[in-house]
Amino acid sequence: MSGGWETVVGLEVHAELRTVTKLFCGCRNEFGAEPNTLVCPVCLGLPGSLPVLNRMAVELAMRVGLALHCEVRPSVFHRKNYFYPDMPKDYQISQYDEPINVGGWLELPDGHRVGIVRAHLEEDTGKITHVGGGGRIHEAAHSLVDYNRAGVPLLEIVSEPDLRSGEQARAYVAELRAILVATGASDGKMEEGSLRVDANVSVRPEGASEYGTRCEIKNLNSLRSLGRAIDHEAARQIELLEAGERIRMETRHWNEAAGHTVSGRTKEQSEDYRYFPEPDLVPVAPDDDWLAAVSASLPVLPAERRDRLAEAAGVAAGDVAVLVEMGLDDLVLGAIGAGADPRVAVNRAANEVAANLEAAAKLTVGAFAELVRMEAAGELTATQAKQVLAAMLESGGKPADIARARGFEALAADALTPVVEQVVADNPDAFERFKAGDPKIQGFLVGQVMKATKGNADGGRVVAELRRLAGLG
Amino acid sequence: MAERISAADVAHVAHLARLKVSEEEIALFAAQLGAVLEHAADVAALDTAGVPPTAHPLPVRNVLRADEERPSLDRQTVLDQAPRAEDDRFRVPRILGEAP
Numbered sequence: 253m254s255g256g257w258e259t260v261v262g263l264e265v266h267a268e269l270r271t272v273t274k275l276f277c278g279c280r281n282e283f284g285a286e287p288n289t290l291v292c293p294v295c296l297g298l299p300g301s302l303p304v305l306n307r308m309a310v311e312l313a314m315r316v317g318l319a320l321h322c323e324v325r326p327s328v329f330h331r332k333n334y335f336y337p338d339m340p341k342d343y344q345i346s347q348y349d350e351p352i353n354v355g356g357w358l359e360l361p362d363g364h365r366v367g368i369v370r371a372h373l374e375e376d377t378g379k380i381t382h383v384g385g386g387g388r389i390h391e392a393a394h395s396l397v398d399y400n401r402a403g404v405p406l407l408e409i410v411s412e413p414d415l416r417s418g419e420q421a422r423a424y425v426a427e428l429r430a431i432l433v434a435t436g437a438s439d440g441k442m443e444e445g446s447l448r449v450d451a452n453v454s455v456r457p458e459g460a461s462e463y464g465t466r467c468e469i470k471n472l473n474s475l476r477s478l479g480r481a482i483d484h485e486a487a488r489q490i491e492l493l494e495a496g497e498r499i500r501m502e503t504r505h506w507n508e509a510a511g512h513t514v515s516g517r518t519k520e521q522s523e524d525y526r527y528f529p530e531p532d533l534v535p536v537a538p539d540d541d542w543l544a545a546v547s548a549s550l551p552v553l554p555a556e557r558r559d560r561l562a563e564a565a566g567v568a569a570g571d572v573a574v575l576v577e578m579g580l581d582d583l584v585l586g587a588i589g590a591g592a593d594p595r596v597a598v599n600r601a602a603n604e605v606a607a608n609l610e611a612a613a614k615l616t617v618g619a620f621a622e623l624v625r626m627e628a629a630g631e632l633t634a635t636q637a638k639q640v641l642a643a644m645l646e647s648g649g650k651p652a653d654i655a656r657a658r659g660f661e662a663l664a665a666d667a668l669t670p671v672v673e674q675v676v677a678d679n680p681d682a683f684e685r686f687k688a689g690d691p692k693i694q695g696f697l698v699g700q701v702m703k704a705t706k707g708n709a710d711g712g713r714v715v716a717e718l719r720r721l722a723g724l725g
Numbered sequence: 726m727a728e729r730i731s732a733a734d735v736a737h738v739a740h741l742a743r744l745k746v747s748e749e750e751i752a753l754f755a756a757q758l759g760a761v762l763e764h765a766a767d768v769a770a771l772d773t774a775g776v777p778p779t780a781h782p783l784p785v786r787n788v789l790r791a792d793e794e795r796p797s798l799d800r801q802t803v804l805d806q807a808p809r810a811e812d813d814r815f816r817v818p819r820i821l822g823e824a825p
Contacts, residue, residue, distance in 0.1 A: 271792050278795025287813040288800050296803065308792035328780040335743055336824055337817040350780075377824070381814065396814035524741055534785045 255494075258458045259486040260466075261421050262413035265428060266406050266448040267438040268376060269312045275375045275405035276303030276345065276533075283444050287398035295403035297341030302532050305329075309405040310352070310536055313373050314546045315435040316407055317353030319553055320368045326537035327352040327372070329530040334523075337397050338377035346374035346408075348527045352536070358411075358431070359555050360423050361573040367412030376404040407437065413452065413463065418479035418486075425449055425475060430554040430577065442474055449478055453485045455493065464489070465499040469513055471506045481506040485513050557581050565594040572598065578606055586617030593628035596637075600624060604641040611645040619644060623651040633710040636660045660708065668701075668709055672717040675700045687722040694718070729762035730755055 271281050277294035293301035317324045330348035351372030358366050378399040385391025409428065415421045429447060432438040440447050454466035469485055472478045489499050503516035538546075552560070554576055561581045562569040565588065575581050580601045587597045600623070605612050623644065627637035632655060640654045675697060676683045685693045694715065701714045735755045739746045746754065804810040809817075 273792055273794050278790075278793065279797045280794050286800075288803060288815070290797050291800075291803060292795070292797050296798075304788065304790045306792050307789035310789065326786075333741070337815070337820065338824055380820070380824075382820070383811075392819055395817050395820050396811055397817055398814050526741060529780050531781070534781045534783060534788050536789070537786045 261415035274403040320356035322353035322356030347372035418482035590621035592624035
C-alpha cells in the first residue's frame, strides 16, 4: 500500500453446500424455485418440529476441512438468538465455540499461505424483498419473505487476517472457490449467492504489529467487487487517519455502481445473541473410519494439480494456474505422457483450446497429442497447427486428415531446402546482407520462402536453413 | 441472599426476548430469577476443572439422516396460516435495521 500504510484483510466466506436436501429437514435445497414451495414444519419453525442433521452436509464440511488442512473435531450446534424475519424460529442454528473444522491453511498459486481459523456448519436464512421506497430497507412500506433458502446448509469459512490487498483477497476467494468446486461441496456461483463474502478491512502503519480498527464490508457479489471494495475501503481509512481522525468499528455496504462503501450499523457494542447449545441436536463426532473414508474420497486439489502440471511441463506453478482453473491440465498431462512436446502442448492448450472451452470436452488426448507431435516435428507450421486445432475443436476429426484436406501437406525438410536455395539464388544482394549480419533482411528472405511455399513452411526452420546456407548455423 | 441479578439485568433480558414487563414485574422476576441463579451457584461452587461441559444430557452422538428428499408442505396451506401473505410470500411489517 502506498504512503507507508499496510492493508490488513480477513475474509468470511459463506458457501451453500451442494446437498439434495436442507441441513435439518428433507425439503429440497434448490436455487430459483417458486417462493415458499420448499418449506416444511422444521424450516418454518412450527411448534413441535424437530431438526435432524443431514449426513451429507457433515461429510461435505469434512471434505472442505480436510482440503484446507484443518483439524476435524467433535462439534456442537448452538442457537444464535435474534429477532429478524429472515428466520421464522427467531434463532439460527449454527456452530459456535466447538466448530467442526479448526486451524488450517490455503495456499495461493503464488505460494503465499493464508491461515484458516475455522470452517463451521450453519443454516442459511430466508430471502427478504422490501416493497416500496425503491426496495431500500429504510423507506420500504413492508417486506415479503420467501423461506425456500431457510435451512439450506452453509459452511462459513473464516480466514486469518493474512491478506494484504484487494488483489490478494480475490486470489484467495478464487482458490477457495476452486477447492469448494473440486471437493463437490459447492457450485461456487457468486451470482446466485452460493458463495458470499464479507471482508474485515483495517490499515496500519507499515511495520506495526498491532492491528488497526476494522470495518466489515458486506454485499460483495463478485470477485471484481471484492477487490475494488477492499482497495477503496483501505484508501478511505488511510485518508481519515492521515487527517487525524479515527476509524469507527462498523459494518459498511459496498455500492458497486457508485464505487464506494456506505456506513451501516455501528458495532461498538458486540451483539448479544445469547448463544446456547441447541437442545434438539446431539453433538456430531466423526470417528476415525468416517474421517479416513472422506479423506480417501478427496479429489486431487488445485494446488497439487498445478504442481503436477508445472513439473511435467517444466514451468512455474503460477504459469499453469489458468490451465488448471479451466480444467485443461488432464489434457496437457495426457499429451505430455504420450510423448508430446510440453512447451507446444501448454501453448496450444492455453490459446486455441482455451478459446473454445465448450468444445474442449470432446477433444481426445490422443488427437491433441498427435497434433502437438506434428507441430513439434515440423510437419505443420505453428500457423497451420492453430488452424487444424481450431477445426478439430469445431467439428472433431483427426489432425492428419484435417491437415491433408486443407492442403497442409507436410513440407518435409528435404522439400524445404531446394525452395530456400532458389530464393537465395534469386536474391543474391539480400543474401549477402543476411550473411553480413543485417538483422532487418531476415524477414524479407523468410517472406520470399513463405510466398513460394504458400505459407506451408515453418518460419523457424526457414531461418535455420538460411543460416546453414550462409555458413552461420 | 445476595442479589444475583439486578433490575437492569432483568430489563435487558426482557428486551432481548422482546417481552414487555412492568416495574413491579421486574422486581418480582429479579427475585425469582435470583433464586434460580442461587441454585445454579451451588453447582458453580464445585470443582469442575476436570469435567468436560455437557452439550447434551443424553450420551448420544451422530444422529444423522440420509440426504433424501421428503415432501414439502402445500404453499397455500402454509400461507393461509400467516397473518398476512402477498405475492406467494409472507408479508411482514416494515423492518427497522439490518439483518444480523
